[in-house]
Amino acid sequence: MRGGGIIIAENFYLIRKGLIALLESLDTPLRIHEAADWESTRDLMVRYSVNMIIINPELIPDAKTELHSLKMSHHIITLMAIDKGNLSDNIKKHFDEIISISGNKSELITRLRNFIGQKKREGEKTNNTGLSIRETDILKLVARGYTNQEIADQLFISTHTVISHRKNIVSKLGIKTVAGLTVYALLNNLINMDDAR
Amino acid sequence: MITGSMKMADVIHLDHSLLPIINRFGIQLGFGDKDVEEICREKNVNIDFFLEILNIFHDPNYFPKDHLQEFDMELILTYLEKTHEFYLEYEVPKIESLINELISSCEIRKENIYLLRNFFMNYKEELTTHIKREDETVYPYIRQLVKEVQIEKISESLKAQMNEYPIEAFAVEHDNVEEKLFDLKNIIIKYLPPPKNSNLCNFILFRLFELEKDLNDHARLEDVILIDKVKELEKGAKELLKLKK
Ligand SMILES: [Fe+2]
Ligand SMILES: [Fe+2]
Numbered sequence: 001m002r003g004g005g006i007i008i009a010e011n012f013y014l015i016r017k018g019l020i021a022l023l024e025s026l027d028t029p030l031r032i033h034e035a036a037d038w039e040s041t042r043d044l045m046v047r048y049s050v051n052m053i054i055i056n057p058e059l060i061p062d063a064k065t066e067l068h069s070l071k072m073s074h075h076i077i078t079l080m081a082i083d084k085g086n087l088s089d090n091i092k093k094h095f096d097e098i099i100s101i102s103g104n105k106s107e108l109i110t111r112l113r114n115f116i117g118q119k120k121r122e123g124e125k126t127n128n129t130g131l132s133i134r135e136t137d138i139l140k141l142v143a144r145g146y147t148n149q150e151i152a153d154q155l156f157i158s159t160h161t162v163i164s165h166r167k168n169i170v171s172k173l174g175i176k177t178v179a180g181l182t183v184y185a186l187l188n189n190l191i192n193m194d195d196a197r
Numbered sequence: 198m199i200t201g202s203m204k205m206a207d208v209i210h211l212d213h214s215l216l217p218i219i220n221r222f223g224i225q226l227g228f229g230d231k232d233v234e235e236i237c238r239e240k241n242v243n244i245d246f247f248l249e250i251l252n253i254f255h256d257p258n259y260f261p262k263d264h265l266q267e268f269d270m271e272l273i274l275t276y277l278e279k280t281h282e283f284y285l286e287y288e289v290p291k292i293e294s295l296i297n298e299l300i301s302s303c304e305i306r307k308e309n310i311y312l313l314r315n316f317f318m319n320y321k322e323e324l325t326t327h328i329k330r331e332d333e334t335v336y337p338y339i340r341q342l343v344k345e346v347q348i349e350k351i352s353e354s355l356k357a358q359m360n361e362y363p364i365e366a367f368a369v370e371h372d373n374v375e376e377k378l379f380d381l382k383n384i385i386i387k388y389l390p391p392p393k394n395s396n397l398c399n400f401i402l403f404r405l406f407e408l409e410k411d412l413n414d415h416a417r418l419e420d421v422i423l424i425d426k427v428k429e430l431e432k433g434a435k436e437l438l439k440l441k442k
Contacts, residue, residue, distance in 0.1 A: 062421075064420055065417065068413065068420060069257060069260075069417075089369045090365070090368050090369055093369060173383070174383040174387065175380045176379060176380055177377050179319055179380070180316070183313070183316050183384055184384065186312055187384070187388050187390075188388070
């Protein structure tokens with residue numbers, strides 16, 4: 001089971017605690033850390049192994065610069081922005097996911113669940129790559145160039161589920177692009193050359 | 198912190214990865230005992246800018262945004278262009294030829310390295326398109342903007358470009374060209390069955406690390422410094438247009 005940590009960084013106490021309560025209701029194995037400002041967020045990143053951050057971008061004093069340097073660190077951290085309705089596209093593009101605080105309960109839960117990639121069912125087997133069998137199936141299709149919609153149709157699952165599997169694959173393998181996943185799949189004989197075209 | 202009174206040779210001893218950056222300013226090896234200030238004077242290099250560029254590369258936590266934004270646009274553009282040139286004319290072809298060398302040194306499992314090469318070639322194409330667009334469209338637009346704001350006369354063509362494709366549109370599209378490099382590194386580090394010539398493989402990996410760092414540094418200058426400066430200019434140009442009416 002993947003442990004790792006998630007930081008909730010938000011200055012409004014109510015919003016922060018609300019997000020934490022929702023996350024806890026998902027019964028996640030992630031260790032939840034909270035921060036009310038950017039400095040303590042950075043501090044937590046240094047002290048713990050953190051692979052996800054849900055943050056209000058307004059907390060970051062110089063967001064563009066900081067998000068750049070975050071990318072320069074060596075492990076993959078996935079980022080979710082807390083949107084209070086005033087985020088510019090320029091900031092949004094640095095995030096993997098956006099959560100709007102005006103969403104209703106089920107929207108919020110779906111967003112969070114997708115973000116933390118929580119789809120792993122009890123007892124699901126993993127093969128030697130660390131990917132579950134389901135994830136491996138999806139990887140094969142991604143590597144063969146199928147879109148999320150096509151994969152969803154083929155496997156009779158929702159696109160949300162596909163997306164959350166894909167997030168897991170990316171964070172397990174450390175490969176972000178489709179081209180990179182294709183090389184991985186070829187190297188491991190998950191697909192053959194003809195499939196890749 | 199690198200300062201003007203340091204000997205250039207000592208700067209290299211401190212951080213040799215700065216050499217390609219220094220070259221971009223037209224400064225080559227053979228520094229003798231000269232200090233940074235002397236060399237900059239000789240080569241007609243703006244020392245303030247030179248030092249800031251070296252320092253932000255040397256220390257990832259150092260990024261004096263306000264000071265950087267004060268520099269002349271032409272200074273920044275020239276440096277960025279030189280960096281483009283370094284990627285396309287030197288570093289990327291170099292890595293390509295090293296990968297080819299790796300292929301010829303392999304006896305078995307050559308096809309794995311072919312995969313790697315394929316991936317890298319796609320990357321090269323992407324990077325080339327990205328850079329070409331900046332060199333041929335974005336930077337010329339910025340230069341025109343600088344010129345026309347300075348003489349306080351905004352031409353119709355500039356006005357049209359500013360409306361159709363303002364810098365904000367570029368900012369949103371400006372993508373992370375380093376993502377594929379990150380993948381390539383991980384594929385080599387984690388998944389590629391070790392090729393026979395592991396020294397060569399390590400060497401390629403080192404170069405990928407360097408290139409990625411350089412690209413990140415470059416993108417940060419574009420995203421944080423260049424774009425904000427251009428936004429200011431666009432504001433100025435719009436003011437001028439309003440006054441005319
Ligand atoms: Fe560039
Ligand atoms: Fe760029």
